[in-house]
Amino acid sequence: MNVSEARVEGTKKHDRILAVDDSPDNLFLIQAILEDEGYDIDLAEDGFVALEKIEKQPPDLILLDVMMPKLDGYDVTRRVRSNENLAYIPILLITAHEGSSVVRGLDVGADDFIRKPVEMDELQARVRSLLRLKHSLDERDRMAREREDFVSRLTHDLRTPLVAADRMFALMQSGTFGEVSEGMQEAIATMVRSNQNLLDMVNLLLEVYRYEAGRKELTFSRFDFYETIQQIVEELTPLAEEKGLDLQFNCSQDFKRPLVGDRLELRRVFANIIGNAIKFTDTGTVSVGLERDGNHSVLEIKDTGIGISLPDQKTLFERFRQGRHKRSGSGLGLHLSHRIVAAHHGRIDVRSEIGQGSVFRICLPTNPGS
Structure with missing residues (x-):
């Protein structure tokens, strides 16, 4: 045997x-x-x-x-x-x-x-075959649950000291433990940024695994698409101005087409894509526009940035697929954005050339339940 x-x-x-x-x-x-x-x-x-x-x-x-x-x-x-x-x-x-x-x-x-x-032998063989399939799928599901539980525990254990460190840095900056020199203020500010980056990555990792394990529950409601994008553009304008970029919102105010979806999750996607356009553009313009496409609403983000090579475009939304640029992050943000849009029965398309900028189009059904 x-x-x-x-x-x-x-x-x-x-x-x-x-x-x-x-x-x-x-x-x-x-x-x-x-x-x-x-x-x-x-x-x-x-x-x-x-x-x-x-x-x-x-x-x-x-x-x-x-x-x-x-x-x-x-x-x-x-x-x-x-x-x-x-x-x-x-x-x-x-x-x-x-x-x-x-x-x-x-x-x-x-x-x-x-x-x-x-026939006895045939019945026994077919039963064994189907039970092997059952055992294999059960084992896969068990491993997925264990992975999700592990990631959940790990991120919780990581988040706790990071949050505590953030509070401690705030107390140090406020002078609670004594006067802080200018040099120390700069050092603490650097540690605060690094700590926040780690905390953001931990939270992002947890969200990715929630989607992949099918444990993410979305809350669908009707919200104002135009107003949401306008708020994001206003929030990111200072970041664009720091780099000398022109952040444009090209949409008339009569664009009154609401979306039905999880506003917070979609807002995460919109802010991530627009933020990336600013991050990877050194000179020129980042243009944000809204348009109708039949029963879909489309958010289009154009930039005059460094562009994305064709090989990178093919793996852009895969988990942990980092771009070749030194500013590329963990590779989780775009993967999560793709997951969120897919959960709303939409899609993200990208067109780009090296040195010619990129165009991202997020296409969402006005009502994903229809």
Whole structure:
């Protein structure tokens, strides 16, 4: 017995299989074949009883007869797959009719198909195959949960001393611990900026993993798109002026098209993209505009900055993909922005040439639920 077979042998005794068939004789046969392999077998003689059992105690695998009165195997499969509260359960459809549609069964969500009379070796092999798939997906989900828990604990443990250090720096700057020389003020100011950068990165990392683990809950509401962008431009204008840049907002005030979405999350995206345009532009202009595109609203940010090479454009929104420029950050900001926009059923497009600047377009449906 090899390692993989030993693993199956060691785990299958804990697998619970629900067999559903309107024929007691067929159920007896399936039970005899699979109990001999060490599986725990539960039986149901119609689709409604099966759904009750699945809801009460989800099995590891469902063996489901296609042709049953009242509720056939296709309908049971469809209802199981539409239940968002259920984790993935492999479904093996069984039929004695040549006319039963394999395509229909797979389309409604079944994983495999076997015909009667069932051969013992074939049934056992298909069950083993589907349970290996189940175990693999369960292991993947378990590792994802552990990763999310680890990141959550890690970021909490990192955030606590960073917040404490920030408060301590503020007390030092205010002279609480005694007079601070001009040189020390400059040194403390540098430490404050570095500490804040670390805190921002920790918070950003946590947000990325929340999205990737599917644990980020968005709060959708209607908000004023124009007003939100105007506020961001006003907040970032001093930063542009420090660099001698002309930050323009090119949109008439009659642009009264509200958006439906999570305002705080989308605001994070807008501020990040506009802020990046300022960061990577040394001379010239950063132009921000709003426009309509059918049922979508578009935010366009143009700059006269350093531009982005074609290879970098292809990986721009991947996690931890840093650009080649020395000012490039952790590679998380654009990745998170892409995640947030995708969660709103929108998209981010970029056009750029080295030395010619960049154009980012954020296209969002006016109502993502429509």
